[in-house]
Amino acid sequence: MGIRMTSMIRRALGVLLAAWLIQSGAAPVLSIEPSTGGIGKGQSFSAGVVVRDASDLFAYQFDLAFDPALLEVTGVEEGGLLPAGGPTVFFPGIVDNQAGLISFVLGTLTDDLPGVSGDGDLARINFRARNATGIAGLSVLHITLLDSTLADIAFIPPEAAPVAVVPAPGTAPLVAAMLLVMGSMLRRRVSP
């Protein structure tokens, strides 16, 4: 009971801190935004790693973890945010479809350019659903954001994003049911 209370207090404080950072505009917010919440087996989709409220962003790096039993990565593309600021150098990361991990997805502006500000994609990951069904979570890990002096930028990390893999396209009822289950699972995880 005590542990549960402590966990709840911590979570509440975290929410309050995030709310304060958002309110004050002090930190950019990262998110994972899949192009769809459900996908049929063998079908492709993409997920963007998005930053909002960026300020003087010069370079970034992250890893992305996924369920290798349900998904495989088919490509990593540079997002539009950083190139808006000038010439960039992009590295699409090291993809390991066996382990379900893309490491060192990174990009940087060049020269003495100022960093970019605002909202936009850092990178877009292309997936293909494997021949299995279930709910695949996408998580971004080991995030680094650097400003134009190459100093670290504080940020709010993204929540995991679920994607349901269903037997065939157009099985809307099944997708709806799975999303309900998924929502229930997420609620349980949010409210221990």
Next chain:
Amino acid sequence: MANAKQIPSHSWWRAALRRCLLLFTLTLASMAAADVPPLIQVMPLGDSLTAGYPLEPELSYRKKLRDDLALAGFQIDYVGAFAEDMAQPLQDLAHQGQVGATIGQIANDAAWQRFKPNLILLMAGTNDFRLVNASSGFGGLAGVASAGALGALVEKINSDYQSQGLSVDIFVSSIPPMGHATVSGGSTVLTTLQQFLTADGRSFDAASAGAGAVDAALFNAAFLDFLTRRRLTPDLAGIFRAADADGSAALSEAEYDAAIKLIGEFVLNKYIGDYNANVRALASSASNTHFVDAGSQLSLADYTDGTHPASQQGYDKLAPAWLAGLRAFFADAPHYWVDADGAWSNSDNWGIAPGGPGGAGEPTGGMVYLFQSDAINRTVTRDASTTPAQLLDLKIEATGSGNMTLASQADLSAVLLVAGVQGRGGVVQSGGTSTVPNFILGSEAGSEGVYHLAGTDSVLRAINEEIGFNGRGVFTQDGGVNDVLRQLILGFSAGGSGSYTLNQGDLSANEEYVGLNGSGVFTQTGGTHRVELKTATAGGGEGTLSIASEAGSTGIFNLQGGTLSAIRLYNHGTFDYRGGTLTTVQFFNYGLLRVRGSRQLNGDLFHYLNARIDLGEIFGAAPSRLDIAGAAEMEGGITVTLAPNAAPQPGDSVEIMTATHGISPLLDGQLRLPLLPGKLILRPSLADQGRALRITVDIVNCDDVGLVRSRIGRPGALAAGDVNQDGVVDVRDLAIIAKKLPAGVTCTF
């Protein structure tokens, strides 16, 4: 009544004053006496032969022995109940030789209990023989000859000392022969022997069968079988001739009586001979008993009373045997320094026990201990007056707060020298040749040994030198020659730490370890230092200098001046090269080779993976570079740094390394170059047909960025592309190099 009170009062005051003055005088005397160590106390123990009877004054062997010992450099103090002069204790001839004393009486008297001498000179048994009644046979003689009583006496002496936690060395001597008195006196033994020899048909009348004379045949018939049965084989023919005063080939009654006396002397001295043999055996049975053959120095010709030398010259004949025994003992006995500061050559400064009396003589052999445990700083000086010494052990040790130092200015030889056994010890050698096959500074954990070699003519020769065996060792050479036939080791054991500073002079060794299992630091600022073939070793280590040799050890060699040469140099620690010249046939670098300034290496360099060469600053006033007269096989990393305030311009270049026989192609990430300001970058290249490693200043381009990008994700301290050298190539590295791209440059990958 009133007067009676006043007088005692006045008397009390004067008495108190006298007591104070006496106490003051005694205190001064004791303080003065404390400056001079007491001498070794020797007790001459025995009977009238020890006393010197019947001469006046009674000197026996004692005076000549003491004089001869003094000439040999040994000072002793005789002690005993007789002739003790308390006013001049060091000059008297005190003794414990009691006229007429048997061994049993000597044991009962136990005079050693009163005087506690360090050494006892024991000659006893003569009176035991003199008192034997042999009228009925030789059994009594055989009993004395077994030396059982003497064995019991020695045992009692030892027991008395041991019961008090003390020890003593006992010199037991043979006793002289005895004979019939020619002037006066006589002994029970000879009188009764004569009775026994003439009994049972061996009287003159019986032997002559009434003929009034005994010829040789009759003489033999009377004694040959009789003596042979008793395993006595005197020269009867010789005795017959000696007794036949008139040469008539027949013995008159008087001549027959003389012959009997000669047979009696033979019998007695045969048993004395047995006794002396048993004394010798007794002496050899324990380490603290020593045999002295003084008795055999006298013959019957020295006597008139049959027992005692008739002149002082006769007694003096005993002294050389005692002297030989004592000299051998002093030479072999461990010598302990017992004074404060002083000369090695001063006999009084040496004792045969720690803190014991002095006077044991200048040590020239055996084991020598310079020990102290108090707060006094002591220096023992071996100067030109010192007798050359060939010692077994020389140990220098201070366990108190004071220091113990040997100032060695003269030749010295010791099989083993240890400075700092468990405490601290030091040697300052400013002259002479010290030959020390085994040399240890800082033996045990917590110990410290220090050696300072100086002076142009000083020579130290050793087979092995272990500086910091399991303690701490410090060697400083400001001159002279240190010649090590086999191994010079700094930090022998895991707990040992050793340092060697060579400022001037000559050092050569067959092998050297700077940190074998422990830690070692060698600093050379001058002088000549050679690790060369002197003795072939099974492991082929001759001529090898090893730094941080074994796993877990640490070693640093600082070369700041002078010349260093070695056939092979293995560096697993740090070799800091800032000055001097270095010549090695092969330099194997597994650790850190730090170079400052422009340095030369005469020989091949093998620079292994995971090793590092730190070449120091470039583009400064005194840029570092390494010029190798040989080949350079490069696998390990090379680092350089930018000199402070350096402002390199595009096109500037510098050679950081050359090798006359070529430099192997550099591996990816091997060369770690510093970041330059602005858009500049340093590019390495092998120039001069691979004989020079050159660094050129250039402007960053897409290839530089592409190099980092292609290494993204690689870990490792020397990973190529790890621009910020944080151990991994990531966005921080790429951002750094991308930021240096000139404006408007777009790279396509």
